[in-house]
Structure formats: structure tokens, C-alpha cells
Amino acid sequence: DSGVTQTPKHLITATGQRVTLRCSPRSGDLSVYWYQQSLDQGLQFLIQYYNGEERAKGNILERFSAQQFPDLHSELNLSSLELGDSALYFCASSLYFSNEQFFGPGTRLTVL
Amino acid sequence: DAKTTQPTSMDCAEGRAANLPCNHSTISGNEYVYWYRQIHSQGPQYIIHGLKNNETNEMASLIITEDRKSSTLILPHATLRDTAVYYCIVRVGMDSSYKLIFGSGTRLLVRP
Numbered sequence: 001d002s003g004v005t006q007t008p009k010h011l012i013t014a015t016g017q018r019v020t021l022r023c024s025p026r027s028g029d030l031s032v033y034w035y036q037q038s039l040d041q042g043l044q045f046l047i048q049y050y051n052g053e054e055r056a057k058g059n060i061l062e063r064f065s066a067q068q069f070p071d072l073h074s075e076l077n078l079s080s081l082e083l084g085d086s087a088l089y090f091c092a093s094s095l096y097f098s099n100e101q102f103f104g105p106g107t108r109l110t111v112l
Numbered sequence: 113d114a115k116t117t118q119p120t121s122m123d124c125a126e127g128r129a130a131n132l133p134c135n136h137s138t139i140s141g142n143e144y145v146y147w148y149r150q151i152h153s154q155g156p157q158y159i160i161h162g163l164k165n166n167e168t169n170e171m172a173s174l175i176i177t178e179d180r181k182s183s184t185l186i187l188p189h190a191t192l193r194d195t196a197v198y199y200c201i202v203r204v205g206m207d208s209s210y211k212l213i214f215g216s217g218t219r220l221l222v223r224p
Contacts (some may be wrong), residue, residue, distance in 0.1 A: 033211075043156070043199070043214035056211045073143060090155050101212065103155030 003027065005105035006091050012110045018079040021107045025072055025093030031055070032074040033094075033101060034066055040088035049074055050096065081111045115202045116215045123221040130187040131219050134200030137181040143201040145176060146212060147185045149196040156199065156214075160186065190205065190222045 003026035013019055025032050045058035049068035060066075063081075066104040068074045078085060088108050092101040117135040122197040136145060147159040160167055160174045162183070167174045173186040181224055197217040203210050 002157075004155070035214075036154075037142065042216055043150075045211045045213065048211060058211055088153060088160070092155070100158045100161075105155055108153075 002102040002104060004091060004093050004102050005034075006089075006104040006107050008107060009064065009105070010108045010110070012112065013081060014112055015081055015083060017081050017111075018077065019109065020083065021076040021078070021091075021109075022077055023074045023091030023104060024075070025074070025091075028095065029093035029102070030096050032068055032072070032095045033092040034060075034076050035090040035092065035103075036087050037090060037106075038084075041087075043090075046076070050052050078109070080100070083111050085109065086111045115204075115213060116200045118198075118200050118215060118218045120216070121219040121221070123223055124190050125223050126192055127189055130190040130222070131196050131204065132146060132185040132187075132200075132220065133182065134184070135182045136200070136202050139177075139180055139202055145174070145180075145183050146201040146203055147172070147174065148195075148199045148201065148212075148214075149195075150199070150217070151196040159198075161203070190220075192222050192224065194220065195222045198221060 005024045009024045031050045033048045037043045046060040047066050048056040053069050063079050066076045087104045090106045092103045094101045146161040147158040150156045162174045176183045199217040201212045
């Protein structure tokens with residue numbers, strides 16, 4: 001158990017819908033990262049937040065957005081969902097100067 | 113975007129050392145090499161990282177060549193539970209704002 005929690009574990013929805021994935025980092029960790037893992041694209045970095053501020057961006061679509069709240073939990077919002085958005089979404093957290101990211105168990109999103 | 117090259121798959125016998133190579137010929141002087149592994153569809157797990165010197169921890173050893181263009185992860189006594197996909201990653205960015213660019217990884221099968 002990494003100490004990072006993600007909800008929900010599974011999510012099934014239809015094309016065109018909007019969903020929100022939630023992540024609670026390890027106690028004390030200020031940085032949160034989001035990754036997408038699909039069968040054809042592998043594990044892709046989406047975005048990083050540190051203490052509420054966006055710090056790094058990867059291959060995140062404009063239909064996707066994220067934020068980190070004052071209590072440090074983070075949410076990833078996916079809108080206008082397409083079949084290709086079906087994937088595992090991982091959240092990771094780390095200390096500011098830590099070199100190690102701790103990954104959560106992931107949320108499996110299925111878009112039908 | 114991945115800056116590393118790894119064999120697609122490898123296998124080794126239980127109890128023997130597993131040596132996983134990684135090529136990162138375009139690595140810059142201040143970029144770290146990280147290793148993570150992913151068992152089934154669980155969240156990736158940090159193994160080890162290094163910059164120039166060889167590193168060892170309770171899980172593995174990391175050998176980095178002098179020119180830093182390649183490295184080898186060594187699992188000294190592989191067990192069946194070490195069967196996983198191993199990712200060699202070059203960390204891009206500074207301490208507070210960095211991203212891990214995952215490649216396709218090496219699927220390691222440990223045989224009984």
C-alpha cells in the first residue's frame with residue numbers, strides 16, 4: 001500500500017459524458033501527478049501539481065483538466081469522453097524534494 | 113517522447129540475478145535515470161535511481177556507464193514476485209517540476 005488513494009476504482013460511462021477522478025496523496029506529500037495508461041499508448045504523464053499550483057504538463061488533452069485543492073487532494077476532470085479515453089488513470093504523489101513518486105492503485109475508466 | 117530503449121522482454125530463473133539493460137544515449141548531464149516496475153495493472157513501484165554513480169538499495173543495484181549512455185538494473189536474487197514490467201526512465205525537469213517519461217519497458221518473466 002503506497003498511501004495514495006484513488007476513487008473510484010472502476011468507472012463505466014458513455015461517450016460524450018463527463019467524469020471526475022479523485023486522488024488523495026500520501027500524508028505530507030505536496031506534489032500530485034496524473035498519468036494515463038492505455039493499451040496502445042503505454043503510461044503517459046498528464047500533469048503535475050505542487051501545493052495547488054500547476055507545475056508541469058505532459059500530453060494532456062484540452063478536454064481534460066485537473067486541480068489540486070487546499071487540502072492537497074486532486075481531481076482529474078475528463079469531459080466529452082471518447083472511446084479512446086478508456087484507460088487506467090494513475091495518480092502519484094511525492095514530497096517536494098523527494099525523488100520517489102508513490103503511485104495509487106488507479107482508476108479504470110471504460111467509455112462505451 | 114521516451115528517451116530510453118529497453119528490450120521488449122527477458123526471462124531469468126528464480127534465484128538467479130536478473131540484469132535489465134537500458135540505453136539512454138541522449139541523456140543530458142543533469143538528468144537522472146529512474147527505474148520503476150509495474151506488476152499486472154497495479155500502480156508502478158519505484159525501485160532505484162541514479163545520476164552518475166552506481167547505486168544499491170534493498171531491492172536492486174543500478175550500474176551506470178561512465179559515459180552515462182546506458183545503465184543496467186540488477187535484481188540480485190530474482191523471485192517469482194519480481195515478474196513485472198520494468199521501466200527505465202529519464203527524469204526531465206527540476207526538483208519541483210519534473211516529469212517521468214515512461215517508455216514501453218521490459219517485461220521480465222522469472223521462471224521457477
